[in-house]
Structure formats: structure tokens, C-alpha cells
Amino acid sequence: MNAQTAITEGHADTPKGNYLTNGSTLASWLLTKDHKRIAIMYLISVSVFFMMGGLYAATIRLELLTPASDLVETATYNKVFTQHGILMIFFFLIPSIPAILGNFLLPLMIGAKDLALPRINLLSLYIYWLGGGLTLFALMQGGVDTGWTFYTPYSTTFSNSFVMFVGLGIFINGFSSILTGLNFIVTIHTMRAPGMTWFRMPLFVWAHYATSLVMILGTPVVAITVLLLAIERATHVGIFDPSIGGDPILFQHMFWFYSHPAVYIMILPGMGVISELISNFSRKKVFGYEFIAFSSIAIAVFGFLVWGHHMFVSGQSIYAGMVFSFLTMVVAVPSAIKMFNWTATLYKGSISFDTPMLYAIGFMGLFLIGGLTGLFLGAIGLTVHLTDTYFVVAHFHYVMVGGQVIAYLGGIHYWWPKMTGRMYSEFWGKISAMLVFVGFNLTFFPQFILGYQGMPRRYAAYPEELQVLNIFSTAGASVLGIGLIMPAIYLTHSLIFGKKAGDNPWMHPGLEWRTSSPPPTENFDVMPVVTWEAYEFGEESGLDLEGAKRRDAAGVA
């Protein structure tokens, strides 16, 4: 079967229905095994957690508008920044791209009918709800004040907040992550369509493969660490508390063995999204496909070797610090490979500045700053000055918000027409993308300076001479907040009032664009046979641009 035939046969001119119309009862959603419906339920759930985490962020920025601790008490402030971190990291940043975009797109991109383990996929959602529900319950009961890192011995011995409940929530939620990663690996190994070789897979899939490895290898360790913390807290067995024979630095080793790679669980899927956006909106084959693919694996592997750079001033051995510092510099190499290759892809590309591409370009600039400032913090001497200052906060947010959140937004905008069958307003999309970019920089760039000037993180009060930059930061957070609320409005609006998207509104060659929008429950009416390379815009891909335009015109009409 040649490429053109495969595409024509894989495409339904008159789709029988789609995954959204295949049952409308609550049970049809709650008991579904369709990866697309599960992804939509994740989208709603994760968005709720994102909004809650955002409210805590707004409280932090409002408190820091003035030097005195006048909006909330200092003890409450401890809880506010802790809960901001816990909700954002464990319930938004980690699951967002894999559980929403990965769940929805991975089978479509490799030509599969579903994930390999659909019931496990639904189970992972239920586990996420259970873990999230327990955590929310604990927050409503009074919350937790340990910081999202749960450092011992404060968390085991001194804190009188709801450490056990929140720890249990995170412990349970970890299994959701493990099951999702397991499902992706099995699916990629066993469910690829005929002709979809490893090196024809979209880089989004490679990124999710690497992410899944980290999820499976790292998440059990944090689960065990939190469990040990709970055991010590409940039974006073000496594990981490030095007063009863434990070692608090052991907690940090175990915690960061997972939690540093967790940064890559958050950012690697984002990098996968950016690879798709850069290549497709440049209408050009990605530069150095194999290097980008293997750099994802390299990041996943090297990411496990650098955790000690979070512990330079903890009392860790100086020799261990030197080894971790060196390895931290090494992990910058595969990230740089991606940046250089994306830039080379743009060169002489036919670039269009649609909303997703604005996010992708924004990502490149912001992640560059986030990555390079990471080298400052990885340098064992300089970091003594910068540890626990706002420099760390700024660096982390440049990677996580400037990287992951921007990539997530870019991905949501890019695949929204496929997920819903509707187009959103490009005008408002572009306005929102620019507000997010400007607001983000205004919020977090001043924090580099504040940190370098010595403003510590996790304090509700600060010296008066630091107020101007804090006002900039809070003002920026307002702009960022508006920029983030806007997509929630115009994307929801598009569900009813948006024009029909057509099957391939961007005219891109990926398999996900070769089925109807929204896709049928089985994803493809006929099993696709892949005869073209990834990001192939030439005739070899069988991309029937004229036909697609005709179908879209008919669909819109």
C-alpha cells in the first residue's frame, strides 16, 4: 500500500461518530477505556489543581507586595508556599503533559487504537483522583507547612501540620504516575502501526518514552521515602531524625534521587511538544532527528546522576559535591543539543506565527535562561551564595513555567482542534501568548536580581530596599494571571461557538492529523500503514494538501 492510499483509506470522509459522541451518560465517561476520554477527564482535573495552585501563587505575590508580613501570618505563609508547591508539582506539572496530551496523542501518533493497557489507564486516573482528594482534604483540614520538599527532621518531629495525610496523598498519586509510564512503554513497544519504525516515531513519542523510564525508575523511591517519613513520624523509629539515631541527609539523598529526575518528568514531555511545534510550524523536517531522540534518553539517564546539587550546603561531603557539580554540567549537553537542533530547524524554514508557534518560540528563550542559570546553581562555589535565595525560585520557575507550562499551553493550542474538532480565536490566542510571555518575564526576572542581592525564599517579610523589584514581580504576576485565564475562557467558548476545525487545519503530516477531528473511538477507520519519515512535508509523505483543503472547506461549510 503506498502512502497516498494509506492516508486516503485511513481517513473517513463521512465519519460515523467520534469519541465525544460515543455515549453521553456519566457512566460512559467514568467507566470508559478510551484513552481520549480519559485524557479529557485528566484535562479537567489537572486544570482544577492548576487553578488552586495559582490562587496560592497569587496569595504569595500579594503578601510580598509590601516588606512587612501583613496579609497573612508567617505560619500561614509557610502553609501557602508549601501548598502552592505541592499542588503545582505533584498534581499539575508532573501529570499535565503526559496524562493529557500523552494520553490523547500517543496512540494516535503511532497508529494504535488505544493504549496497550486501557483499564490500567483508567485506574491511573482514579488513583490520581484518590491521591489528589486526600491531599485536598488535608489542605482543608489545616494544611501542611514543611515546604514541598518535606525536609526532615522538621517534617518527622516538629511540624504539627497534616504531614501524614499529604504524604499519603503524594504516595498514592505516585502510583498513577508509575502506571501511566508503564502503559506508555508497553504501548510504544507493542502497538506501533505497520511501518511505524522507532525512527519514524514523532519526537513527542520519544520524549514520552524517556519520561516513562524516569517515572518507573524514580517514582517508587519517593513513595518509599515518604513511607519511611510516615513510619518515623508515627512510630519514632530512628531513620531521619538525628536525635533518635537517624540521618536527615539520608532523607535528602532519597528525596532528590526522585525529585531531581522529576524535573525531567516535567520538562521532557514539554520538549517533545516543542519538537513537534518547531518542526511543523517551520514546515521543515526537524534538524538532527536522531540526536534529539537520543538526547531525551540521555537526559533521562544523566538526570539520575545529579541529585546532589540540591544538597551542596546540606552537610554532604565536599567530594560528593564536586562529583555532583561536574555531572550537573554534563547534563546540560543533551539539553543544549535540543536547543541547537531546534534553532537549526528554524533556519530557512517556512515559519508561520500561529499561536502554538508563539508559545514554542517563547519556550526557547525562557528555557534557555532557565537552563543557563541552572549552571550557576550547579557551580559548587557560587551556589553557596545563591542557595535558598530568590535566584533559585526564579531559575526553577523559568524552567517549570517558562518551559513546561509554556510548552503545555502551546501543545493544548496546537492539538485543541484535534481534541475538540473546533478552532479557537487566533486573535485572542496570540494576545494571550504575548501576555503570558511578558507577564512571566516581569514576574520572575526581577527575582534573579532579588536572589543575587540576598533575598531568601520562604519568608513573608523582607527589607524595604527590596520592595521595588517585588512590586515589579507582583505586577507581572497579575499580567501572567490574566494571560493564563484567557485561554480557559476562549477555549471553552470555542467548544460551542468555534468554527469547525477540519481534520488537518494546520496541514501537518503527523498520523494524528490523518484521522477525523475529533477522532473516532477506534482512532482510525482503517489501520494506517506508515511509509513516510517523521516530519516529511514532501510528496513522499502522501500529504494531500489540496484534498485536505477541500475536505476542510466542506467540513466548515
Next chain:
Amino acid sequence: MADTHNEHDHEHMNIPKYIGIFMILVVGTIATYYAATVDMDRFFPGANTLVALLIAFTKMTFVMLFFMHVYWSKRLIWLAAVGSFFWLAIMFAYTMQDYLTRGSGTFSG
């Protein structure tokens, strides 16, 4: 395919063999208890911990090979199992490089 795989496993394992493996695990548990009551640290510091870990490692190997059927699995499964051990070794090794060099050498003061 999956059915064939299960049938293949059943050829190798049966109830008496499962009970045999279980008994090995019980013996290992008892050995762990008694090893903890003997002061082996007089030979070298940490000897008790080392013995406890060796017994635990042996028990874990039996569980993986026979209860989890890795022994009869294809190479990809072996790779996953060995890779997991390698990752565990990374965590142990890099944590121990901290403990074993703490407070010693040029920077000890």
C-alpha cells in the same frame, strides 16, 4: 500470545516449587533475624548491615526469578530487571560516596 506465554510458565513452575521458593524466603527471614543478634561489626564497621543486605538481595533475586517468572522471560524483560538493579546501584553508590568521604581529606576542617 499471552496465553502461550502463561502456558510456558506453568511448564516450569508448579505448587511444590512455589512452596519451595517460599520456604527459602522464610529461611532467609529467620537468618536475617539471627544475623542481627550476632555482633559482626567487630570484624569491620557495617558488617551486620552488609550481611542483612546480602540476605535481602538473595531473597529478592528468588522472588524476581521465580515468583515473577523473569527466569523464563525474554531478553527485554531481563534488560528491564537488570536495568532496575543498576538504577538501585546508582542510588546506593552515589549516596555512599557522600557517607564514605564525609569529614575526611583536604576539606575535612
